[in-house]
Amino acid sequence: MYALSLVQLYVVYALIQIQGLDGEVDVWPHPQSATSSANYLQIDSTKFVFTEKTVEKCDLLTHAINRTKQLAFIENCAKAGVRGYKPFHNYVRNLKLDHNFKGVLSGIEVEVKTCEQIPHLEMNENYTLVIDSKTGTAHIKSDAIWGAIRGLETFSQLISNVGHHQFVVNETNIIDFPRFGxxxxxxxxxxxxxxxxxxxxxxxxxxxxxxxxxxxxxxxxxxxxxxxxxxxxxxxxxxxxxxxxxxxxxxxxxxxxxxxxxxxxxxxxxxxxxxxxxxxxxxxxxxxxxxxxxxxxxxxxxxxxxxxxxxxxxxxxxxxxxxxxxxxxxxxxxxxxxxxxxxxxxxxxxxxxxxxxxxxxxxxxxxxxxxxxxxxxxxxxxxxxxxxxxxxxxxxxxxxxxxxxxxxxxxxxxxxxxxxxxxxxxxxxxxxxxxxxxxxxxxxxxxxxxxxxxxxxxxxxxxxxxxxxxxxxxxxxxxxxxxxxxxxxxxxxxxxxxxxxxxxxxNSTEKAAKRFHRQNCLMIERGLRVQPNEGPGYCQCDYAL
Amino acid sequence: MYALSLVQLYVVYALIQIQGLDGEVDVWPHPQSATSSANYLQIDSTKFVFTEKTVEKCDLLTHAINRTKQLAFIENCAKAGVRGYKPFHNYVRNLKLDHNFKGVLSGIEVEVKTCEQIPHLEMNENYTLVIDSKTGTAHIKSDAIWGAIRGLETFSQLISNVGHHQFVVNETNIIDFPRFGxxxxxxxxxxxxxxxxxxxxxxxxxxxxxxxxxxxxxxxxxxxxxxxxxxxxxxxxxxxxxxxxxxxxxxxxxxxxxxxxxxxxxxxxxxxxxxxxxxxxxxxxxxxxxxxxxxxxxxxxxxxxxxxxxxxxxxxxxxxxxxxxxxxxxxxxxxxxxxxxxxxxxxxxxxxxxxxxxxxxxxxxxxxxxxxxxxxxxxxxxxxxxxxxxxxxxxxxxxxxxxxxxxxxxxxxxxxxxxxxxxxxxxxxxxxxxxxxxxxxxxxxxxxxxxxxxxxxxxxxxxxxxxxxxxxxxxxxxxxxxxxxxxxxxxxxxxxxxxxxxxxxxNSTEKAAKRFHRQNCLMIERGLRVQPNEGPGYCQCDYAL
Missing domain, CATH: 3.20.20.80 (Glycosidases)
Structure with a gap:
């Protein structure tokens, strides 16, 4: 029974983490429009497939997907090994006990209409990102490659690690573009x-x-x-x-x-x-x-x-x-x-x-x-x-x-x-x-x-x-x-x-604070030596910096 | 002729570096009393010998000497290798062209009267350090092990690298103790x-x-x-x-x-x-x-x-x-x-x-x-x-x-x-x-x-x-x-x-500035990720941080 309650506790915790407050998604900078639900899908990182859907070969998309594979599926602190520290410990093994669990997400399709080579002042960074728990599918769509790059960053931030090679992602619907170019x-x-x-x-x-x-x-x-x-x-x-x-x-x-x-x-x-x-x-x-x-x-x-x-x-x-x-x-x-x-x-x-x-x-x-x-x-x-x-x-x-x-x-x-x-x-x-x-x-x-x-x-x-x-x-x-x-x-x-x-x-620092902290921790998790800027606290991975 | 003038230039530069201004020695924190001259000795780091002179076995002295061997004889930026950068380049090969060159220093004797085990509030940190260019000898003397540890740190700061395994140290006479315990x-x-x-x-x-x-x-x-x-x-x-x-x-x-x-x-x-x-x-x-x-x-x-x-x-x-x-x-x-x-x-x-x-x-x-x-x-x-x-x-x-x-x-x-x-x-x-x-x-x-x-x-x-x-x-x-x-x-x-x-x-920051900068660079050379605190400039090794 002890194991079960730990599982449940952790799932709740993980979901709060990835959902954020007030219907926001836990992404920084926050998308223009986002909805998500408590329903979530499970990802096995060893089997997850990124599909490129382009009319022409797009090396920038391949690069971005390769980076995303690293960033989305971090199971531990990037520097834990380097520093010789032991990894932290994840407790969850069996997600299927939870009624919000909606099955497996086996891949994401990334669709790009035009693949430019050089970023420029007028580049189009718009994208949509859908993770559909009913169909168990996910896609990013963008007019230009730049939007796909931004969308993949967003996708990597939506994913939480819950066990060895195991991740979860909530049902999410994002329409996004930058306010300033x-x-x-x-x-x-x-x-x-x-x-x-x-x-x-x-x-x-x-x-x-x-x-x-x-x-x-x-x-x-x-x-x-x-x-x-x-x-x-x-x-x-x-x-x-x-x-x-x-x-x-x-x-x-x-x-x-x-x-x-x-x-x-x-x-x-x-x-x-x-x-x-x-x-x-x-x-x-x-x-x-x-x-x-x-x-x-x-x-x-x-x-x-x-x-x-x-x-x-x-x-x-x-x-x-x-x-x-x-x-x-x-x-x-x-x-x-x-x-x-x-x-x-x-x-x-x-x-x-x-x-x-x-x-x-x-x-x-x-x-x-x-x-x-x-x-x-x-x-x-x-x-x-x-x-x-x-x-x-x-x-x-x-x-x-x-x-x-x-x-x-x-x-x-x-x-x-x-x-x-x-x-x-x-x-x-x-x-x-x-x-x-x-x-x-x-x-x-x-x-x-x-x-x-x-x-x-x-x-x-x-x-x-x-x-x-x-x-x-x-x-x-x-x-x-x-x-x-x-x-x-x-x-x-x-x-x-x-x-x-x-x-x-x-424009409220109070509302942004939790996401800001998470972004701080995300950068540390990815191995960047970033400082704290909010007073006392900790990140899961700051011990391994 | 080009090679020679480079040698001479570099020797003058190295000596200015290690001598400091106004008869000060280039050591941080500055000793209580120090004299040095333009005369200098050459050290071959592969042959240099540290001799322990103690009445009892003193593991702290052995430790301190082992550290000093690393710190005194740094030929390059500690992190240059780690970062994959190529080493910087020393120009001097032949010191004997200079009339201040007084021969070889083959070792230093470190004499400690008492070897305590645990540092304490009243510990004695006094030491003397002599580098004698006439006899080509050097010694550190201290009543307690703590003084020897401080003296070895001073010694390591007096030494400058001038070529592969080659170092120089000026004739120096230091009587030192802390103002505050x-x-x-x-x-x-x-x-x-x-x-x-x-x-x-x-x-x-x-x-x-x-x-x-x-x-x-x-x-x-x-x-x-x-x-x-x-x-x-x-x-x-x-x-x-x-x-x-x-x-x-x-x-x-x-x-x-x-x-x-x-x-x-x-x-x-x-x-x-x-x-x-x-x-x-x-x-x-x-x-x-x-x-x-x-x-x-x-x-x-x-x-x-x-x-x-x-x-x-x-x-x-x-x-x-x-x-x-x-x-x-x-x-x-x-x-x-x-x-x-x-x-x-x-x-x-x-x-x-x-x-x-x-x-x-x-x-x-x-x-x-x-x-x-x-x-x-x-x-x-x-x-x-x-x-x-x-x-x-x-x-x-x-x-x-x-x-x-x-x-x-x-x-x-x-x-x-x-x-x-x-x-x-x-x-x-x-x-x-x-x-x-x-x-x-x-x-x-x-x-x-x-x-x-x-x-x-x-x-x-x-x-x-x-x-x-x-x-x-x-x-x-x-x-x-x-x-x-x-x-x-x-x-x-x-x-x-x-x-x-x-x-x-x-108490003059103006007078201290040059030594302060050198101490800043010394820490970087030894591999510590320290910041600048004096405005624009550089350290030999900050490129390899």
Missing amino acids: YRGMLVDTSRHYLPLHVLYENLDAMAYNKLNVFHWHIVDEQSFPYVSKKFPDLSLKGAYNPETHVYTPEDVKNVIEYARQRGIRVLVEFDTPGHTLSWGKGQKDILTECYTNGTKNGKYGPLDPSKDNVYTFLEQLFAEVSTTFPDQYFHLGGDEVDFSCWESNPNIKKFMNEKGIKTYSKLEDYYMQKVLDIVKKLDKSYIIWEEVFNNGVALKPDTVVHVWIGSWGTDKEKYWRPELHNVTVKGYRAILSSCWYLDLISYGSDWKGYYTCEPHSFNGTEEQNKLVIGGEAALWSEYINAANLISRTWPRASATAERLWSPKSF | YRGMLVDTSRHYLPLHVLYENLDAMAYNKLNVFHWHIVDEQSFPYVSKKFPDLSLKGAYNPETHVYTPEDVKNVIEYARQRGIRVLVEFDTPGHTLSWGKGQKDILTECYTNGTKNGKYGPLDPSKDNVYTFLEQLFAEVSTTFPDQYFHLGGDEVDFSCWESNPNIKKFMNEKGIKTYSKLEDYYMQKVLDIVKKLDKSYIIWEEVFNNGVALKPDTVVHVWIGSWGTDKEKYWRPELHNVTVKGYRAILSSCWYLDLISYGSDWKGYYTCEPHSFNGTEEQNKLVIGGEAALWSEYINAANLISRTWPRASATAERLWSPKSF
């Missing part, structure tokens, strides 16, 4: 170098949370880890270490492929004209020489907008970068340009006089305009930090403006709300980061602040709302290295992920 | 469970920073991971998971042994009468039952001081604990007792009337007094949180008062300075934690605040200063698990470690 994360590999395995782990976590843009802030003042074929000196002299602290063309290719398989775009940023000190080490005569009292002081400022060789260099570098990174968009930076060095330089003064440029912000315009034209010629579109828009630089209509100011303040909204209004009222698209500077840490459950930031809470029309195409969590790496990137970012970025995917009405 | 770190394994390998890694880091007390806050409200032989239900019912989230007697023994080998005491805390909710799950009738309007509301408060069975239980539990943990000291807690449940309980009211106890703080006194007597009978000494002292409980003269209030504030000194005065003016010894609550994170290089907190900056006599025997960094684990304990704690706790070991005059 652009759901990004910025990772900065210049302030500290981040090795490939950490970038991969971060892409895994992004996939588990349905984020779809890896904004790779690849170089900055401090180091230039990007290995350019055309300009090898940039990393040979500008990287922290030209052998160990670099991304070779092969590395970059691998990262792009790893992301592509997960439906994640890689948006690379080469931030100019500021934030370029490290560029000057490997490329002569591109930085502005700073002066004190009319003589050179040995210091350098932003790129020198008065020099033709700067633009020739950028043309060639960006031509290379535009073929290396297949995404249509290119992040051109343009933030935080410090004018003091430009002001001190007599050649720049002379140049401005000749060109009739009156102010340094007009000089920045002059520079940005030329850079935008270079990128336009490469048939790329661009994203720029909001300063470029604020300065009134002429932008292509398909430009996306990246809003970040206010990220440091306690009254963020004061900055980003009017800015979203201003950008969208002029017809440009915008993405928001001001709410989600995850590097700015503080004590406690800060995921709640990230969760409740609503991008549509600015003063704008329905048309303007549509121009806000998403947002991005930013992990600037001044205080980040390979040791803490994952643990510091997750599960905090999960809050951003649900804000950008799920219905606007999902 | 108690240099601790609190780790909380109740708010989140921390697996053994993380506790070991933390003990490694403590040893690298010469901390000597692991304050194990082993149980609290949220969970009871300590497996008691006498009361197995405490963890069976009170742990997060009785199979995976516990410390068995064997685990505890291993942790104590691991710490002992590194000259680190394990000070266990069983905090009562508050912070005990998890105790009530496995032991009936020890918690106070809370009432609303005269009827039980199903909630529980602190241990019930009116019940005899509470004291009988504690007598037995503490008797077990006092044999499990060999340290003379036992941390009895006594902080943050919430009176509201006691106030609501009619039995407690009745008990107070009978005993003539007028206030709840007197009731707490009554309880603590009985607990202190229990521990006294076990021939143990105790440390208590400052509230117990503040409430005027009668304390044994050898009691140590643990000062923590103010840790949350921006004006910490307002609290801890008068408290240190009050405790020491009554002749009690004190340890300080208020400055070093490392769980209270904020953005930026917060190690500087930890570094500049001076325990003797309160208003007290020289005699009172002597009663401040040290301090403790605290890592409460509300937001800590196995994924982030090490990266969040280190190198921030290194700041506390130098404050408590090095001369008071080492």
Whole structure:
């Protein structure tokens, strides 16, 4: 009798876990629409079959299914073996005692209408997922491959382990699509170098949370880890270490492929004209020489907008970068340009006089305009930090403006709300980061602040709302290295992920807390070294981290 | 010619690295007194001999030497192999071109006069370390084994790798001893469970920073991971998971042994009468039952001081604990007792009337007094949180008062300075934690605040200063698990470690910054996943983390 009551108890527990509260399903980010019942099916993971239904061969679908086989059928903590800990123990063996048990689910059919190769800003991520306990069948249907990838992630989260090779899944009906098409994360590999395995782990976590843009802030003042074929000196002299602290063309290719398989775009940023000190080490005569009292002081400022060789260099570098990174968009930076060095330089003064440029912000315009034209010629579109828009630089209509100011303040909204209004009222698209500077840490459950930031809470029309195409969590790496990137970012970025995917009405941290905790534990179960963000507690697998 | 100039450059670089600035040696925490010169000796790690000079067999010395062989002669990043990255590259092959090269150092003699077995509060950690370039000899001398352990750590930090199996060490003369005898770190394994390998890694880091007390806050409200032989239900019912989230007697023994080998005491805390909710799950009738309007509301408060069975239980539990943990000291807690449940309980009211106890703080006194007597009978000494002292409980003269209030504030000194005065003016010894609550994170290089907190900056006599025997960094684990304990704690706790070991005059973060960075990198080189805490930069081995 003892064994039976344990069985029953555990089944009830497992069902509560997978069903969630208030009719929600226990999926993060929560689907747009979901219903489920207490009825459930049993899965034997050794016999379960994924069927691909496509009109053409779709390697991305095969990849996604192979990943799902691993992720859906985890029987134990990913690192339990590695760490030498014994597995935890599941009690349930016989499900058939329960009246909600409706038989066996032997497989799932995944139907994809079109199989694109490269994820892009307008990619279609819609899918439906049905687990039918009456017929004992399951299917995912999506127009594009991207939806199937998201649907398979959802499917893997619906499944609970109840015994050796034994899993259960509730009767479920999901119609799902993202609220915003652009759901990004910025990772900065210049302030500290981040090795490939950490970038991969971060892409895994992004996939588990349905984020779809890896904004790779690849170089900055401090180091230039990007290995350019055309300009090898940039990393040979500008990287922290030209052998160990670099991304070779092969590395970059691998990262792009790893992301592509997960439906994640890689948006690379080469931030100019500021934030370029490290560029000057490997490329002569591109930085502005700073002066004190009319003589050179040995210091350098932003790129020198008065020099033709700067633009020739950028043309060639960006031509290379535009073929290396297949995404249509290119992040051109343009933030935080410090004018003091430009002001001190007599050649720049002379140049401005000749060109009739009156102010340094007009000089920045002059520079940005030329850079935008270079990128336009490469048939790329661009994203720029909001300063470029604020300065009134002429932008292509398909430009996306990246809003970040206010990220440091306690009254963020004061900055980003009017800015979203201003950008969208002029017809440009915008993405928001001001709410989600995850590097700015503080004590406690800060995921709640990230969760409740609503991008549509600015003063704008329905048309303007549509121009806000998403947002991005930013992990600037001044205080980040390979040791803490994952643990510091997750599960905090999960809050951003649900804000950008799920219905606007999902705005209660109280209601989200249980699912948030489960998502935290799910990432740990899958082997990611993520931290807790909700105060005391535990996850089944945190002992084996 | 190219090869030669690389050699010369690298030797100069290596020597600057190991010599430090201003005649300092590049050791963390900095020794009390150190001189070094540009003269250096070469070491071939395959031939280097450690000689033990002891009057009796000293297993702790053998252990320490074996560890030093690993740590001193690291040729590459500990995790480079694990991660599959190629090693970084050393350029130097031929040292003999340099006029500061003074020949080969073939070994070091380590002389220890007495070999104790168990580290203790009064342990002698003094040592001298001489590396003599004239005679080509080196020795460490210490009265007790503890000094030799510290000296070997120092020796390992003085050595630089310059080629395959090739190392250099400068002529050096060190006289060293700790400024404070108690240099601790609190780790909380109740708010989140921390697996053994993380506790070991933390003990490694403590040893690298010469901390000597692991304050194990082993149980609290949220969970009871300590497996008691006498009361197995405490963890069976009170742990997060009785199979995976516990410390068995064997685990505890291993942790104590691991710490002992590194000259680190394990000070266990069983905090009562508050912070005990998890105790009530496995032991009936020890918690106070809370009432609303005269009827039980199903909630529980602190241990019930009116019940005899509470004291009988504690007598037995503490008797077990006092044999499990060999340290003379036992941390009895006594902080943050919430009176509201006691106030609501009619039995407690009745008990107070009978005993003539007028206030709840007197009731707490009554309880603590009985607990202190229990521990006294076990021939143990105790440390208590400052509230117990503040409430005027009668304390044994050898009691140590643990000062923590103010840790949350921006004006910490307002609290801890008068408290240190009050405790020491009554002749009690004190340890300080208020400055070093490392769980209270904020953005930026917060190690500087930890570094500049001076325990003797309160208003007290020289005699009172002597009663401040040290301090403790605290890592409460509300937001800590196995994924982030090490990266969040280190190198921030290194700041506390130098404050408590090095001369008071080492109080400039500007001067310390270079060594602090090197200590950060040293821990990474040795394979610990520690974060950066100084802004942008890199360590030779952070790519291989």
